Amino acid sequence: MNAKQKIAVVTGAGSGIGRAVAPVLSGAGWSVVLAGRHTETLEETAAAVGTAVGSAAQSAADVLTVRTDVSVPEDVDALFAVVRERYGRLDLLFNNAGTFGPAGYALDELPFSAWQKVVNTNLTGAFLCAQGAFRLMKAQDPQGGRIINNGSISAHTPRPNSVAYTATKHGMTGLTKSLSLDGRPYRIACGQIDIGNAATDMTAQMQRGVPQANGELAVEPVMDAADVARTVLHMAELPLEANIQFATVLATTMPYVGRG
Template sequence: MAKVAIITGASSGIGRVSAVALSKTGWSLVLFARRLEKLVETQRLCDNPDQCLVVQGDVANEESVKDLFKKTLERYGRLDLVFNNAGMNSPQVPIEELSLQQFQQVINANLIGPFLCTREAIRIFKSQTPQGGRIINNGSISAYTPRPHSAPYTSSKHAILGLTKSTSLDGRAYNIACTEIDIGGARTDMAIGHSAGALQPDGRVISEALFDAEHVGNTIAYIADLPLDVTVLTVNIMATGMPYVGRG
């Protein structure tokens, strides 16, 4: 019987390449995002589209998330993996120019969404037979080192590191593993502007190296296929030329 994975933000970028990578290794998938037409595109790219359930919804909406997990159980009867991938950024401007609404939008997508999905996943992981499952959270280099003018995003990703550690600790007795993947410079719509020029702490704007996002998908697939008695708490994957080590 194929293992079952939910991927949030599966309509593009890291979510899409991860769906494709998992489908190649035989996973049944539940693809979740707000843009239905883009979800269908991801479904078509997978090795076995018939084993991909498409669910449209908003990760920051509690009822939408509950419906996602309900439909997953109705279709497959169990759950083995959740990739909390969906997220967003805010305008790269000084903090005094940010509205509360802009800050809250980022927190809702990047932190509230993963919390809701983690809560629903753990309910299933604890109750199913065999017990257990795996959660992978999309963190960021910003979980450790921020970019200039990134307070909302950086705050949310620091919080995701805390959620990852707490989930790993609280899930230990129930065969629940949790990982944070910290990605720097994957070539996606969110990061593509960095190749044209990214603001550095010293005020320079420089072109930053990017790498093929397919390698992130392959990393997700590798972690997903580990036995549940093996945990990768955090993993960093980034462009070799990225100004992170020694950033500043």
């Protein structure tokens, strides 16, 4: 490996924001490890990276896929073992894997199994991946690295009937702050990107109409996920002496700020 090569892990890389971020990082010269639950979708992302970036940039960086369920500690341990064995270090974790969970349940009707699945993926999974990255970044020489957590504007304001997702994203903010504090002695920086209505499979319903706080159903605007990816790259490429603690990137006219 080139001593100056930058190494990134992207979780939830098989679709959505992860799939948008991977080619942008690779195009900037990062070697990217794609982690996700489904080998087929990871391979599709890897192919998309190659198509978007082209052979010239790929000569300086590579793409690796590792099937990983972030809610399973053994899977996460295996992911970071692969990173350590192949590259010897890690410069960036984009802690992106997440799920909204089943839609349409009122709080008093939400099955415990659904609550548990969202918490296990969004919060426990984020912790496990952050812990794995932290261990590697702390032990490597030179020491340090960066963790970027995918928060969501639901880390600030809930949607109707979204208690599990909202609770985990508020928890992500606490995780980000703790990682920032605990990482200081080891040159490990941590920031959070809170995203509103990027155009992905998860937000496809926005363009058909989603429930609002006043009980109405309304179509909401979306933005290109590439705009999110460029923001992640900017956060990632800051020197470790600087950190974007929180960044909010959202569709300009979505009903979030003020009353809509």
